[in-house]
Amino acid sequence: MIVFEHVGKRYGGRFDALAALSFHIQRGEMVFLTGHSGAGKSSLLRLIMRLERPSRGRVLVAGHDIDTLHATQIPFYRRQIGVVFQDHQLLFDRSVFHNVALPLEIQGMEPRESARRVRAALDKVGLLHRERALPIELSGGEQQRVGIARAVVNKPALLLADEPTGNLDPQLSADIMALFEDFNRIGTTVMIASHDLALIARLRHRTLRLSDGRLAADQEAS
Amino acid sequence: MSREASQERGARKQRTTNSSRWRGWVRHHRAMSLDSALRLVRTPLGSLFTMLAIAIALVLPAGLWLMLDGARLLDAELDASATATVYLASEVDDEEARRIQQALEAHAQVNASRLITASQGMEEFQRSLGLEDLLSQLPENPLPATIVLTPVDPEPSAMRQLADQLSTVTGVDEVRLDLAWLDRLRKLAELGRRATLGLGVLFGLGVLLVVGNTIRLAVASRRQEIEVVTLIGATHAFVRRPFLYSGAWYGFGGGLLALALLVLGGDWLATPISDLAASYGANYALPKLGWIGSATLLSCSTILGWLGAWLAVSQHLASIYPR
């Protein structure tokens, strides 16, 4: 599903955020991405989303070198990926419901079908009762869950999550991880960047560890 | 399942997704046109200022154009007043003058003629100068008989040709055309037309800039939203749409205000204009814009607003995307 071939990413012409990165993620896998702050986790995810382009090497997703995507194809490529952003990226001028509905609205989905899916997604993250609230009225953890609902509402083939449990208590973190596992079970490829080493260790999925932009360890699922 | 059946099913699925995509597109257009209108209404003062700026930029060229349009009606009247004056030799008597008049009227290029005999000419001259006493003391009438001709074709070149031909007729001393002022007026009208066109282009550009700037600010205030929807797969068209509608609404509102200003201004100027025209003996009134003119003005301003928004959003999109 995702192939990195000797990928390097250099910001500003001097600093290598990622270097000589090669790995292969199968369709339907669930993978954790760890590493110290600044190791390059977010950069790696941004490369997959085609928000950045590699300075060196190739990134292949579903067999396609995504660097060759034409600018007009990129939106349609991104619609197949659900993303939970480290900084939520919610819109504060509209309700929780409309935030989650945004990916469906972009695709022009019929409102009734869209509402059904939005409620299902909100139900999964336990926020159905807050659908009318504005994001500003929610706690950090609740905002994060709205971001998760928005990422999964479209039933994407690939789910990327950048610190999805950063603001959550241990119980909620475990619940959210279980939710990602549910998605993985129905065939979604899931990649989660996280600092929560204890939780990661408990879940026993494949784990890529980055250190200073290099792959320090690739620990298979146990 | 047979191959054909599955293919047919695939085709049907394709059709339904196409038609649902089309419905989604229409829905988004409807939602965005409404949403952008509501945004304008929610900031009434700011919207009004932008629309007023557009209206003011439109009123000047539109008003000038109207005046010129009125002048074109005047053209016909001017053409009717284009005449050639034929001075007969001083030895020609009244009877011969009448014969010459008949000969001239037979010319294909002559529409009508009026004979002013030497004595009639003298009377008119005295009356117009108010110098009866002085002139009556002259021993003999120094004025020749004249024939005033209205040509079929009032164009200067045609009239010059006519004058050349008529001046060879025996008994004709000289043919004079009073073309200079007519010519000058025509050139003035042409100048006015070009100036209006130039002003129209400049002020159209002004509308573009006004809308462009307003939309640029709107884009800046919704930067985060643009970023987020782009992150989750919005096309440029999707991002542009609400702004294009805002621009079009600004243009439409500005056009409506411009129409109102034109009507008010027209009413305000109508009396002095017709008074002025009457003092020249002309029958001139500022024409009304009419349905077609109004529709043209409205569509122009709407398109300009749309275009200004397009430029502003495209500039913004171009500034974020190349990485």
Ligand SMILES: Nc1ncnc2c1ncn2[C@@H]1O[C@H](COP(=O)(O)OP(=O)(O)OP(=O)(O)O)[C@@H](O)[C@H]1O
């Ligand atoms: N747009 C950018 N321009 C310049 N440098 C950048 C940019 N984005 C990231 N970096 C640098 O690249 C390195 C990797 O950043 P990245 O955000 O990928 O780290 P991270 O592993 O996600 O860290 P964290 O756990 O704190 O989120 C950092 O040193 C960061 O300063």
Ligand SMILES: [Mg+2]
């Ligand atoms: Mg990060």
